[in-house]
Amino acid sequence: MHAESEIREPLILGSKNYRQITDDIIAPIEGKASKGWYILLTFASLTFLWGIGSLAYTIGVGIGAWGSNNGVDWAWDITNFVWWIGIGHAGTLISAVLLLFRQKWRMAINRSAEAMTIFAVMCAAIFVTLHTGRPWLDYMLFPLPNQFGSLWPNFNSPLLWDVFAVSTYFTVSLVFWYIGLIPDFAMIRDRVIKPMQKKMYGLLSFGWGGSARHWSRFEEVSLVLAGLSTPLVFSVHSIVSFDFATSIVPGWHTTIFPPYFVSGAVFSGFAMVLTLMLVVRKVYKLEAYLTVKHVEYMNIVIIVTGSIVGVAYLTELFIAWYSGVEWEQYAFLNRATGPMAWSYWAMMTCNVLSPQLFWFKKIRTSILATFILSIVVNIGMWFERFVIIVTTLCRTYIPSTWNSYTPSFIDIGIFVGTIGMFGTFFLLFSRYFPVIAQAELKTILKMSGEAQKKASAAHNHSHVTTH
Amino acid sequence: MMEACKKLRSSGIRIKDVFTPFPVHGLDHVIGLPRTRIAICAFIYGISGTCLATLMMWYMMVNDWPNDIGGKPNWTYYMAVPAFIPITFEATVFCAAHGMALTYLLRCWLVPGAKAKNPDPRSTDDKFLVYLELNDEQAKKAESILRENGVEEVNHKGTLHIEPAY
Numbered sequence: 001m002h003a004e005s006e007i008r009e010p011l012i013l014g015s016k017n018y019r020q021i022t023d024d025i026i027a028p029i030e031g032k033a034s035k036g037w038y039i040l041l042t043f044a045s046l047t048f049l050w051g052i053g054s055l056a057y058t059i060g061v062g063i064g065a066w067g068s069n070n071g072v073d074w075a076w077d078i079t080n081f082v083w084w085i086g087i088g089h090a091g092t093l094i095s096a097v098l099l100l101f102r103q104k105w106r107m108a109i110n111r112s113a114e115a116m117t118i119f120a121v122m123c124a125a126i127f128v129t130l131h132t133g134r135p136w137l138d139y140m141l142f143p144l145p146n147q148f149g150s151l152w153p154n155f156n157s158p159l160l161w162d163v164f165a166v167s168t169y170f171t172v173s174l175v176f177w178y179i180g181l182i183p184d185f186a187m188i189r190d191r192v193i194k195p196m197q198k199k200m201y202g203l204l205s206f207g208w209g210g211s212a213r214h215w216s217r218f219e220e221v222s223l224v225l226a227g228l229s230t231p232l233v234f235s236v237h238s239i240v241s242f243d244f245a246t247s248i249v250p251g252w253h254t255t256i257f258p259p260y261f262v263s264g265a266v267f268s269g270f271a272m273v274l275t276l277m278l279v280v281r282k283v284y285k286l287e288a289y290l291t292v293k294h295v296e297y298m299n300i301v302i303i304v305t306g307s308i309v310g311v312a313y314l315t316e317l318f319i320a321w322y323s324g325v326e327w328e329q330y331a332f333l334n335r336a337t338g339p340m341a342w343s344y345w346a347m348m349t350c351n352v353l354s355p356q357l358f359w360f361k362k363i364r365t366s367i368l369a370t371f372i373l374s375i376v377v378n379i380g381m382w383f384e385r386f387v388i389i390v391t392t393l394c395r396t397y398i399p400s401t402w403n404s405y406t407p408s409f410i411d412i413g414i415f416v417g418t419i420g421m422f423g424t425f426f427l428l429f430s431r432y433f434p435v436i437a438q439a440e441l442k443t444i445l446k447m448s449g450e451a452q453k454k455a456s457a458a459h460n461h462s463h464v465t466t467h
Numbered sequence: 468m469m470e471a472c473k474k475l476r477s478s479g480i481r482i483k484d485v486f487t488p489f490p491v492h493g494l495d496h497v498i499g500l501p502r503t504r505i506a507i508c509a510f511i512y513g514i515s516g517t518c519l520a521t522l523m524m525w526y527m528m529v530n531d532w533p534n535d536i537g538g539k540p541n542w543t544y545y546m547a548v549p550a551f552i553p554i555t556f557e558a559t560v561f562c563a564a565h566g567m568a569l570t571y572l573l574r575c576w577l578v579p580g581a582k583a584k585n586p587d588p589r590s591t592d593d594k595f596l597v598y599l600e601l602n603d604e605q606a607k608k609a610e611s612i613l614r615e616n617g618v619e620e621v622n623h624k625g626t627l628h629i630e631p632a633y
Contacts, residue, residue: 017593019592143523150531152527152532153527154536155528155550155554156528156537156547156550157536160554168557168560171561172561175564179572182577183591186585189583189591190585190588190589190590190592191592202583203579206578206581207576207580207581207582207584208577208583208585209585210486210487210488210584210590211484211486211585212485212491212495212500213484213503214575214577214584215490215491215495216490216495216500216502216503217571219490220506221568223506224505224509224563224567225564225567225568228509228564235553242553439488439489440489442488443492
């Protein structure tokens, strides 16, 4: 057992013991759902239904139902795809990168952050699937033997890399998440009384018993999966950025894109984790585990990644000017002063200015301010992708192809629908799954529990006086 | 519990298994578990993924139907190898992660419908359970060691089954 300095703030507040952790995590599963939960679920599933309707309409009549046109052939579909997949990145970052860095504060948030990753990647997948135009032919993306004279997909194309990257990312995240869930499902199985629940959680827990041999394998598997997921998460958004960077469109053809996209992804993902976490801690009364300190740590990550994003924006501007390439210069001039300049300045305000407010400790540790700013950041990051894609495509090389863009009702329906789907899945998850990785949390109770820390501090002082 | 396990071991009693609600660091060393080799499996799966992806792309892009796409020829593998690196990497991670996860689940027999492996349901909540298989003489010795180390409960089942909890 490692001792921890008294100066470090506790990560589990109050005097909790192992049993109380079990009780607190299982409370939403054993108890009745609150009225708020039902209201939120109704709202989320209705929006999800609107999304399904729009989706079905798009499949029925084709992507002419969207606002995309000849010039702006990538629009909300790819904007939303990149936005969702970026949001997903924070989950993996929390569970994998912070595991490698042995950050104990990740333990209270990793479960819901990973769930967020999985649901966000599902939402992202909807957009790319539809974007192909004929989703029933999407099997052609995979290297399958076919009837076209064995014509294979083009492995030189970043779009195909994306297929591999996103599917690897989704399946690996899912497996990582589930392996972590098994011990917690076993805890629920051993606790619940209703026969149906016992049976369901028994099935989900795969017969876990917590034997020392299994725990030692479990830890090794988590460590190696974290080691594999870390480069994976960076590769996924790098490859997403290659979709743009390997093209010859001015404003897209830049080498800064991979790091710029990855930091933007982490930035927006942490914002989304905060939005969800602040709701979860309130609704399920988990304030003792998801403390203000956790919020502060995440806000610090937001300042760091937000500043990287800010520097990237300025670097882009500088390099566009310094390169002397007129096309490139015009692309940025158009973003900042063109017909869609409002979206550029919305992006700048939300992504560059707003996170800087977190330098003030008062704001960084305020729940309300964090909640508002986390939403602002997500809006900003959506606009970043909108600016990169739509504003750029409105003004490419040939003025005769210059165009404008307005989303259709269906576009809005699908986007809002995915938010509804995300909300529905997350609400169901938070009701029926253990929202906090309780087994992991129990490992840090002795070191980082408030009462335990006080006890050990008192113990140390008494030693000092007696000797 | 760690102390009790150490003493049991030093008095020559073999610890069959320990069931804990969370991973206890250093426990595997105390009860004499060999280090798991699952990471080596992952490495082998990963290398297989690298080879599979390379073989697949070589076959599809170079051997079966080479194309010159956008001025980027694929007449030999090395010509286009930079473009093949992302997928090689993804396939490596894919095979390593899924191979290891499957090995872990099957090796521990964690499958849907498997029976709960813990002898007492409280061991996933807040109790720590040491599982011993002993003859009567050893059992007495073990019980006295456990009592000295603050055991909460000792259960005998068929053969013998002792359970300390802290």
